[in-house]
Amino acid sequence: MVRSQAAETFLVLLAIAANKGLSVPLDNHEAWGYVDVRDGAHMFWWLYYADSPSAHYQDLPLVMWLQGGPGGSGSGFGNFEEIGPLNRDLEPRKTSWVQAASVLFVDNPVGTGFSYTDRPDGFATDVATVASDMLVLLEHFFRTKADFQNIPFYIFSESYGGKMAAAISLELTKAIAQGTVKCNFAGVALGDSWISPLDSVMTWGPYLYTTSLLDDYGLADVNNAAGAVKQAVEAQQFSKATELWSVTETVVEQNTNGVNFYNILTQEPDEKLTLSEGEDYIALQVRRHVHRLQGRSLSELMNGPIRKKLVIIPQNVTWGGQAEEVFSNMAGDFMKPVVDVVDQLLNAGVNVTIYNGQLDLIVDTMGQEMWVKRLKWKGLPSFNQLRWTPLDDPASPGITGAFYKGYKNFAFYWILKAGHMIPSDQGPMALQMLKMITQQN
Structure with missing residues (x-):
C-alpha cells in the first residue's frame, strides 16, 4: 500500500x-x-x-x-x-x-x-x-x-x-x-x-413534521414534551430542563422509529435508547451524545497507537475515561x-x-x-x-x-x-x- x-x-x-x-x-x-x-x-x-x-x-x-x-x-x-x-x-x-x-x-x-x-x-x-x-x-x-x-x-x-x-x-x-x-x-x-438550547428543542417537532418524520399524533407528543422543557427553562430550573430535554429526545425516538439526531436521513438500530434499570436521564444522555463520540474503534486507536506515540499520557489516564463526569457536572448549565x-x-x-x-x-x-x-x-x-x-x-x-x-x-x-x-x-x-x-x- x-x-x-x-x-x-x-x-x-x-x-x-x-x-x-x-x-x-x-x-x-x-x-x-x-x-x-x-x-x-x-x-x-x-x-x-x-x-x-x-x-x-x-x-x-x-x-x-x-x-x-x-x-x-x-x-x-x-x-x-x-x-x-x-x-x-x-x-x-x-x-x-x-x-x-x-x-x-x-x-x-x-x-x-x-x-x-x-x-x-x-x-x-x-x-x-x-x-x-x-x-x-x-x-x-x-x-x-x-x-x-x-x-x-x-x-x-x-x-x-x-x-x-x-x-x-x-x-x-x-x-x-x-x-x-x-x-x-x-x-x-x-x-x-x-x-x-430551547430554540432547538422547540423546533424539533415542526422540523420533523415538515420532513415527513412525524405524523399529527407524533407532532403533538413532541411539542408537548418540548413545552415541558420550555416551562422549566422559563422557571430557571435548568437541571430539571436538562432531564426533560432527555425525555423529549426519547419521545422523538419513539415517534420516529429511531431517527438519528445527527442526520435525519440515517437510522441505526441502536438509536432507540431507553432508560436502563437504575439509570437516570443524565446517564442516558451520556450514552446518546458522548459515547457516540467514543466508538470502540476510535477508543482502541486513541488508547493504543496514539497513546504510545504521545508518550506523556499518565499511566492512570484513559482517553475518554472521565467523559461521563464531564457531562454530568455540566448538566445544570447545559x-x-x-x-x-x-x-x-x-x-x-x-x-x-x-x-x-x-x-x-x-x-x-x-x-x-x-x-x-x-x-x-x-x-x-x-x-x-x-x-x-x-x-x-x-x-x-x-x-x-x-x-x-x-x-x-x-x-x-x-x-x-x-x-x-x-x-x-x-x-x-x-x-x-x-x-x-x-x-x-
Whole structure:
C-alpha cells in the first residue's frame, strides 16, 4: 500500500516516540502537551502545523477546534473523524484542514479525552469555568509558541463546543485588551452550536413534521414534551430542563422509529435508547451524545497507537475515561442560552460566523435562525435584508453545496446535505468554508 507523506510522518514519529521516549515530535510537524489550568486540573492540547505545498505555516492561519458533548474529544473525534490529516484508519484525509491552516485540538472541558482531573471537584460546572480554564491554556500556548502570536487565530467549534467557544471568545477578547494573552484573534465560527438550547428543542417537532418524520399524533407528543422543557427553562430550573430535554429526545425516538439526531436521513438500530434499570436521564444522555463520540474503534486507536506515540499520557489516564463526569457536572448549565454572549461579541467587533447542516436535528437550522433573529446587534436589520448567495459544491461543480450571506462582522453558512458533523458529511464544502472564513483564495 502506498502511504501519503502525512501517514509516513506519523509512523516515523510514532517509532521515535516509542523507541526513544520523546514527548515532543519533530519541529514544524506536530506538538502536544499538558497545561495545568487549575490545581489538579490538567488540559491536553495537540497542534498540527499547516502542511501546504504553496505556503509556509507562518503564512497560514491557526485554527483551534472545540468538540461538543460536553465530553467529546477534539484530539480524538475532531482529529481522526473530521478534520485532522489522517482518518481513524491512519489513512490520509483529502479534506484535512491542515492543508489550509495549523490546527490546534484541545480536549476541554477538563476530563475530556486525554485531559483529566485528580479529584472529583476538579470538573467544570459551567461555561464560565470552561472559559477561564481555556484562557490559562491559551496564555501558555501563545507564550511558549511565540511564532503564532501574530498569525490570525480562529476558534472553530461544533455542537456544545460552540457554546463554549462563544464564552471563550468573549473572555479572550477581554484578555487581549488587557494584555494578558498575546495573539491575533481573528474570529469565531459556531458550527451546529448549542447557543440557544430551547430554540432547538422547540423546533424539533415542526422540523420533523415538515420532513415527513412525524405524523399529527407524533407532532403533538413532541411539542408537548418540548413545552415541558420550555416551562422549566422559563422557571430557571435548568437541571430539571436538562432531564426533560432527555425525555423529549426519547419521545422523538419513539415517534420516529429511531431517527438519528445527527442526520435525519440515517437510522441505526441502536438509536432507540431507553432508560436502563437504575439509570437516570443524565446517564442516558451520556450514552446518546458522548459515547457516540467514543466508538470502540476510535477508543482502541486513541488508547493504543496514539497513546504510545504521545508518550506523556499518565499511566492512570484513559482517553475518554472521565467523559461521563464531564457531562454530568455540566448538566445544570447545559440548557442555559448564551445568545447574549454572541451579541456582546458582535458589538465588540469580533468576527462571528454561524454554520449549520441542513440534515441536523439536535441543533436544527430552524432553531438557529430563531435565535439569530432575536440578536440585538445593530447590524441585524441590514443582515436580514440581504439575500443569500449559492456556493458550488467543490466536489460537484455546478451543484449547490451551500448558501451564504454576511454583513460586516457576521456571516451565516447553510450547508446542504450535511448533518451535525459537517466536516464528516461534506468535507470539501467544509474545507471551502474554512478558506472563505479565513479569507484564503
